[in-house]
Every structure is written in C-alpha cells, then in structure tokens.
Amino acid sequence: MAGRAGSGAGMVEGARWRKWVFFYVPLTFFVVGTLFPFYWMLVTAFRPDGELYRPWRAVNNTPFWTTHPTVEHVLYLFQQTMFATWLWNTMFIAIVSTIISLFCGLLAGYALARLRFPLAGGLGTGIFVTYLVPPTLLFIPLADIIRDFRLGDTPWSLILTYPTFLIPFCTWLMMGYFKTIPKELEECARIDGASRLRAMVQIIFPIATPGILSAGIFAFTLSWNEFIYALVFLSSPQQKTVPVGVVSELIRGDVFFWGPLMAGALLGSIPVALIYSFFVEHYVAGLTGAVKG
Amino acid sequence: MSEARRRPIAGGAGGATEAARLTTLPREATSMGPIARLLEDERVLGFLLLVPTVVLLGLFIAYPFVKGVWLSLTSATVGNPGQFLGLSNYIKIWNDSIFQRAAYNTFVYTAIATVGKLTLGMWLALLLNRHFRGKRLVRASMLLPFIVPTVLSTFAWKWMFDPTFSVLNWTLYHFGFIQTRIGWLTDPAMALGSVIVVNIWRGMPFYAITLLAGLQTVNPELHEAAALDGATAWQRFWRITWPLLLPVTMVVTLFSVIQTFADFQLVYVLTGGGPANATHLFATYAYQIGINTGLLGEGAAVSLAMFPMLFIIVVIQLWYIRRVEGA
Numbered sequence: 071m072a073g074r075a076g077s078g079a080g081m082v083e084g085a086r087w088r089k090w091v092f093f094y095v096p097l098t099f100f101v102v103g104t105l106f107p108f109y110w111m112l113v114t115a116f117r118p119d120g121e122l123y124r125p126w127r128a129v130n131n132t133p134f135w136t137t138h139p140t141v142e143h144v145l146y147l148f149q150q151t152m153f154a155t156w157l158w159n160t161m162f163i164a165i166v167s168t169i170i171s172l173f174c175g176l177l178a179g180y181a182l183a184r185l186r187f188p189l190a191g192g193l194g195t196g197i198f199v200t201y202l203v204p205p206t207l208l209f210i211p212l213a214d215i216i217r218d219f220r221l222g223d224t225p226w227s228l229i230l231t232y233p234t235f236l237i238p239f240c241t242w243l244m245m246g247y248f249k250t251i252p253k254e255l256e257e258c259a260r261i262d263g264a265s266r267l268r269a270m271v272q273i274i275f276p277i278a279t280p281g282i283l284s285a286g287i288f289a290f291t292l293s294w295n296e297f298i299y300a301l302v303f304l305s306s307p308q309q310k311t312v313p314v315g316v317v318s319e320l321i322r323g324d325v326f327f328w329g330p331l332m333a334g335a336l337l338g339s340i341p342v343a344l345i346y347s348f349f350v351e352h353y354v355a356g357l358t359g360a361v362k363g
Numbered sequence: 364m365s366e367a368r369r370r371p372i373a374g375g376a377g378g379a380t381e382a383a384r385l386t387t388l389p390r391e392a393t394s395m396g397p398i399a400r401l402l403e404d405e406r407v408l409g410f411l412l413l414v415p416t417v418v419l420l421g422l423f424i425a426y427p428f429v430k431g432v433w434l435s436l437t438s439a440t441v442g443n444p445g446q447f448l449g450l451s452n453y454i455k456i457w458n459d460s461i462f463q464r465a466a467y468n469t470f471v472y473t474a475i476a477t478v479g480k481l482t483l484g485m486w487l488a489l490l491l492n493r494h495f496r497g498k499r500l501v502r503a504s505m506l507l508p509f510i511v512p513t514v515l516s517t518f519a520w521k522w523m524f525d526p527t528f529s530v531l532n533w534t535l536y537h538f539g540f541i542q543t544r545i546g547w548l549t550d551p552a553m554a555l556g557s558v559i560v561v562n563i564w565r566g567m568p569f570y571a572i573t574l575l576a577g578l579q580t581v582n583p584e585l586h587e588a589a590a591l592d593g594a595t596a597w598q599r600f601w602r603i604t605w606p607l608l609l610p611v612t613m614v615v616t617l618f619s620v621i622q623t624f625a626d627f628q629l630v631y632v633l634t635g636g637g638p639a640n641a642t643h644l645f646a647t648y649a650y651q652i653g654i655n656t657g658l659l660g661e662g663a664a665v666s667l668a669m670f671p672m673l674f675i676i677v678v679i680q681l682w683y684i685r686r687v688e689g690a
Contacts, residue, residue, distance in 0.1 A: 097490050097501070100483075103564070104505055107519040110530065114522060126533045126544060133530045174419060177412040187409030195681065197416065200424045202618075202677045204625030206646035207670065210653040210663045211431035212423065214439075234423045237416050267402050295512040297628045298646075302654055313514040317632065328522055335515035346510045350503045353510070357569070358576040 111339075114332035115143055122329055143329035144337070152307050153334060156315035161341065163225050163311060164293040167232035171289050172282060174233065175240025180270055182241065183248035184256075194245075201238030205298050213302045227303040228311070232296060236289045243288075243359045247281035248274065284356035287349050294342045312338035435664035441657040452664040462665065465636075465643040469669075472559055472644060473624045479563040481616060484570025489600075491571065492578045502575070509568040517632040520561045524548045524633070548634050551641040558633050558642055562623065570615055577611035578604070610687050617680045624676075625669055645669045 114122065116139040124131045147153040181187075182194045212231060221227040251274060259269040275282070300314045307319060316334040320327045346353055401407050435452055439445035456462040491502050508516060523530050524547035535541045547557045581604060589599050605612075627646035630636060636643040636651060643651075645668055653662015 093490065093493065093495075096486065097495075100487050100490065100505065101501060104508060104568070107516055107523065107564070108507060108511075110523055111516075111519040114519075123528065125527055126529055127536060131533065133533050170419075174416040178416040181409045181412035185405045185409040185412075187406040190409060193413055193417070197420065198681070199677055200420050202621055202673070202680065203424060203428075204621060204646075204669075204673070206625040206627045206649070207666055207673065208424065208427040208431060210649065210659055210666055211427040211434055213654065214434065214659060215423075215427055215430060230419070231423050233419050237419060241416065265399060265403060266405075266408055291510050295510075295514075297512075297514050297631075298650075301631075302650075313512050316518070317514060326522075328525075328528075331518055332522065335518050338515050339511040342510055342512065343507065346506070347503065350499075350506075353506075354572060354576070357506075358573050 108339075111332045111336050114328060115336045116140060116333075117329065118142065119329055143333040146327075146330045147333055147337070151319050151330070151334075152310075152315065153312075153337070155308055156310050156312045157338070157341070159225060159309065160294060160311040160313075160338075163228045163232070164290050166225075167229045167236060167293050168286055168289040170229070171233045171236035171240050172286050174237045175244050175285060176275065176278075176282065178237070178241040179244025180248055180274065183245045184253075184270075184274075197238050197241050200234065201242060203235075205235060205296070209298050209302050212299070216303050222303060223305050223309050225309065228293075228296070228300055231299050231303075232293045236292060239292075240285045240289060243285045243356060244278065244281055246359055247278055251277055280352065280355070281359075283349065284352045284359060287345060287353050288356035291342050291346065291353070431663045431667055434660050435667050437660045439659040439663075441659060445660055448660070452661050453668075456661065456664055456668065461640045461643060462648060462668075464640055465645055465648040465665075466668070468555060468642060469624060469644045472555065472562070472626070473620060476559050476562040476566065476623050477616065477620055479559070480566045480570050480619060481612070483563065483567045485574055485612075487567065487571040488574035488578055489604075491575050502572070506568045506572055508565045509572075513565060513628045514632055516565065517561060517629055520564075521548070521633050524557055549638055551638050554634055554638060554642045558629055561629055561633065562626065565629070566619055566623065569619065573615045574608060574611060577608045581607050613683055614680070617676055617683070621673060621676055624672060 113134065113136060117136040118138050118140045119142075121132075121136055121138065178197065182190060182197075216222050216227045216231070221230070255273055255277070256269040259273050260266070264272070295313070296311075297313050300311045301317070304310050304314060307315065310318065312334070316331060316338060320331045320334060402411070436448060436450070437445040438448050438452075487505065491498065491505070495501075522528075526544065526546055526549050529544065529547065531547065532541065532544045535545070546553060548554050585603050586599055589603060594602065625646055626644060627650065630642055630644050630647045631650070634642045636647045645665060649662050649666035652658050652665055656662075
C-alpha cells in the first residue's frame with residue numbers, strides 16, 4: 071500500500087483509483103485530522119456567545135461556521151485579563167533562556183566534539199542523560215529549591231530552569247554539527263597563529279550559524295510551550311506565561327470562558343507559529359538533529 | 364538530517380574565506396600571555412567551556428534529583444522540612460489504590476499512544492515522501508500540533524469533547540452513528556481513550572517528520588530494483604524501508620516513550636485526572652499530592668516512582684546509540 075512511497079514519481083503508478091485509495095484519501099484524512107482542532111479554535115474565537123452555547127442537538131446549531139463573527143472575545147482578553155502581559159512574559163522568558171542555552175550549548179558542544187580532555191566521555195554521557203530527564207520527574211523538589219533561592223513568582227525561576235532541558239538539546243545538536251565541519255579549517259587558522267579560542271569563535275562558530283539558528287528556534291518553541299514549571303513556580307497573575315495564564319484566569323471554578331479561551335489559545339499560538347513558518351527548514355533540521363545528533 | 368548534512372558544505376565556502384581573511388592577521392603566538400597559554404591547553408579549555416553547562420545542570424537537575432530522593436524519605440510539607448521516615452512514603456503509595464490506578468494508566472497510555480503514533484507517523488511519512496502538488500505546505504502544516512503550545516491546543520480538544528456542546532457528537536449524530544451523546548471525557552470508560560487520541564494527535568507529527576527525514580536517505584534505486592524483481596509494495600516496505608529505517612525509528616520511539624510516560628499537560632487540561640481518578644498518570648497524581656495538597660514528601664515519592672522505568676529506557680537508549688556508533 072503506502073509502501074510504494076519510496077518509488078517516487080518516475081515509477082509506473084498503476085490504475086488511477088489506486089492512487090486515490092492509497093494516497094489522496096489517507097492524505098486528506100491526515101490533513102483534516104491534524105488541522106481541524108485549529109479550525110475549531112478559530113471559529114470559536116470569533117463566534118458570539120449566543121451561538122456558542124447551543125446544545126449539540128439544537129435545530130439552529132451550525133457548528134462549523136458563524137454568520138455573526140465578533141471580536142468580543144479578543145477584546146475581553148486584552149481588557150479584562152492581563153493577556154498582553156502574559157504574552158510579553160512568555161516572550162521575554164523564552165528569549166533569555168534560549169540565549170543562555172545557546173551560549174552554554176555552543177561552548178559545551180564545541181568542547182565535546184573537538185577537544186580531548188579527561189572526563190570528556192563521562193560529561194558527554196551525563197549531559198545526554200539529563201537530556202532524557204523529563205521535567206515532571208523533578209518539579210516537586212525544584213519548587214522547593216526555587217523557594218529556597220527566593221526565585222518563586224519571578225521570571226528568573228523559569229529563565230534559570232528552562233536551560234535544564236534546553237542546554238542538553240543544544241549541546242547535542244551543536245556537537246553533531248561541529249563534527250561535520252572539517253578540522254582542517256581550524257588547523258589552518260592555528261598554523262597562522264590564531265589561538266584555540268579565536269579559531270573557535272571566528273572560524274567555527276560562523277560556519278555553524280545554520281546549526282545555531284536551528285537550535286535557537288527549537289529552543290525558543292520549547293520554552294514558549296513549557297507548562298509544568300511555569301504552573302508550579304508562578305502564582306501572581308502579572309507574572310504568568312500565556313499557557314498558565316489561560317488555564318488559571320479563564321476558568322473560574324467549573325465555568326469555562328470558551329470564547330476568550332479559544333481566542334487566547336489562538337493568539338498564544340500565533341507568535342510561535344509565525345516564527346516556525348519563517349524557519350520551517352531550520353526547525354525541521356533542529357528536530358531531526360535533536361534525535362540523530 | 365539531510366538539511367543538517369547539506370548546510371555545513373554550503374557554509375564551508377563562507378568559512379574558507381573567513382580563514383583566508385584570518386591568515387592576513389598578524390601572528391600572535393609569539394606574544395602570548397600566561398592566561399592565553401593556559402587556554403591553548405586542550406584540557407583546560409575543555410573544562411572551562413563546560414563550566415556554565417555543568418553549573419546550571421548541576422544546580423537545577425542533579426541537586427533537585429538528590430533533594431527529591433531526600434524529600435521522598437521525609438514527611439516534608441510546604442514550609443516544613445518534616446521528619447525522616449525511611450521508606451514509609453513508598454509503602455504508603457504502593458498500597459494506595461489511586462496510585463495503582465495511575466501506574467496502570469501510565470503504562471496503558473504509553474503503550475497504546477506509542478503504537479498509534481508510530482503507525483500513523485510512519486504512514487504519514489510514507490505519504491509525504493511522494494511527490495505531489497503543495498507538498499511543502501502540507502509537510503509544514505502537519506507539524507503544527509507539535510509546535511503549538513500543547514496546553515493551548517489541548518483546550519481546543521477539550522472544547523470539542525465538551526459534554527453539552529461537542530462538535531464531535533453533533534457530527535456523529537447528523538451522520539446517524541449515534542442517538543445519545545458520548546461523554547468523551549466524563550465517562551470513565553471513555554476518558555483515557557480520549558486522552559490517548561489527543562496524545563497521538565500531538566505526537567504523531569514528530570514521528571512523521573523525523574521518519575520522513577530518514578526515508579529521504581533511502582536510495583530509491585533499491586526500490587526500483589526490488590520492483591523490477593516483482594516485489595510488491597508491502598514486501599518492499601518490510602524488506603527494504605523498515606530495516607533501513609530501524610535505527611531512526613528506535614531513537615525516535617525511545618525519546619517519545621520517555622515524553623509520553625512522563626506526560627502531564629494533556630491530562631491536567633482534559634480531565635485533571637478524573638472522572639473518579641480514571642485518567643491519573645504518575646505526573647498528574649504527583650502534582651495533586653505534592654503541589655495541590657502540599658505533601659512534598661509523598662508527592663516526590665510518586666514522581667520518583669517513574670524513575671526505574673525511565674532509567675531502563677535511558678540505558679537501552681545509551682546502549683543502542685553506542686552500538687550504532689560502534690558499528
């Protein structure tokens with residue numbers, strides 16, 4: 071069936087109906103299944119409350135579109151909640167923790183890929199193992215530590231902890247990248263009198279720019295999406311990130327404000343989706359490099 | 364992978380001119396100070412470059428881990444260090460029926476979601492590996508569930524699963540499949556299944572895109588030769604594609620198993636562990652006990668209960684990577 075995929079366009083494809091059954095129909099199914107929740111988010115965000123809360127079997131229920139689009143939910147977000155602040159917090163935290171992680175990951179990746187020193191193997195394995203530690207394993211003791219360090223309810227609680235899952239990934243990705251750069255480039259520079267540090271910063275890092283970009287974009291999306299640390303470490307509304315703010319401020323008890331919730335979900339996804347759309351190839355390179363190294 | 368492999372070569376040209384520019388700089392080696400000389404030593408420089416990483420990971424991974432083990436052996440609550448209890452937290456959770464349910468759920472959740480993501484991801488990768496109009500756009504949009512903040516997209520699912528306003532029920536009803544509504548998240552028999560569906564939806568693109576990158580390295584001539592010899596598409600998949608893709612598949616699956624096993628967000632948003640604790644996972648139960656109730660010691664014990672399984676997966680992962688690299 072779909073196993074003929076590898077054959078490419080040059081092959082004889084058989085009857086036309088086969089292509090429909092084994093290619094177009096499943097592909098359509100994947101596209102619709104993948105994108106429908108986003109469509110649903112979009113429709114809900116612009117649907118007036120009166121239409122939103124019609125029981126599922128109501129005769130006048132037209133779930134898939136609205137004839138009276140409204141921006142009331144978006145206005146509610148910006149006027150009645152601190153959504154703009156959450157956006158700014160998320161952006162700030164994601165950018166700073168990405169920069170810290172890139173800095174650490176670049177240096178560590180270079181050292182592990184290029185330099186020989188005692189314990190290099192052990193440290194490399196150690197960093198790889200931390201890569202595999204899920205945040206949910208450590209959030210309880212970390213919450214305690216954040217309190218001890220008096221970082222609770224500040225952006226720094228996240229800026230300093232997000233690198234724990236970003237650095238291992240950046241290091242791993244950069245290591246793989248540095249290994250593809252021929253050693254001769256540095257050796258040439260060193261013969262001409264450049265120091266190791268200078269050869270690294272001026273010769274190798276510029277060549278590694280695409281790798282750095284991939285790691286940076288991937289790290290940014292990961293920190294934008296992070297949830298459990300933000301949920302546990304932040305408490306006041308003006309400190310929250312978008313995912314936590316939406317969860318905690320748009321649900322009151324058992325009441326879900328579905329219009330603003332979906333508008334918030336939509337607007338909170340747009341920055342990261344935009345960055346992604348500009349750098350799809352870099353993101354994919356980061357993603358595949360993340361597992362392959 | 365193909366992107367990552369291709370780029371350094373493209374960048375190499377720029378690097379060469381960079382090197383050429385540097386050759387015109389004055390020689391510095393003769394006038395090096397003591398610090399500069401120290402930095403020339405691979406061992407010193409290697410350590411120095413690793414300092415920031417080791418400090419951050421030590422402070423926020425190694426230390427919390429040790430502290431977590433310690434907490435799990437005490438009766439600590441928020442703001443109160445508690446007393447040393449030995450293993451009694453572990454004995455307590457071992458006999459706790461909700462914990463047992465959470466453990467069972469976690470294994471079921473991980474197993475079914477992983478098989479689902481791998482199967483669908485492989486299928487989608489094979490589809491995307493063909494040539495068709497709009498391929499780039501389709502490929503890019505397929506990754507959306509993976510890049511959009513999970514909590515936010517999960518709310519769209521929660522709204523789709525809403526007991527009173529569910530669009531899924533509306534659709535099924537209008538196509539004549541159901542007469543009464545389905546309680547996707549409110550029916551204890553359905554809830555875990557619904558959560559698994561969302562997990563598959565979210566994680567499948569990761570498989571598809573990484574497997575697609577692997578597929579692009581498979582030489583099409585192999586398929587052509589096999590097709591000429593009369594191999595069916597099904598045979599070609601199992602005899603050529605699958606074995607060649609196995610290393611990528613292994614690594615992707617192990618990564619994803621860890622993430623799925625330790626999942627929190629989906630359940631937290633969709634059900635909060637309910638109805639009647641039917642969907643608790645290790646992580647959500649640890650949150651409920653450790654953060655909501657404030658029993659740090661017991662909560663730490665619940666989350667550390669994940670450790671043996673994670674440890675086994677990490678060991679397999681390390682062993683497998685060594686073996687592939689050694690080969």
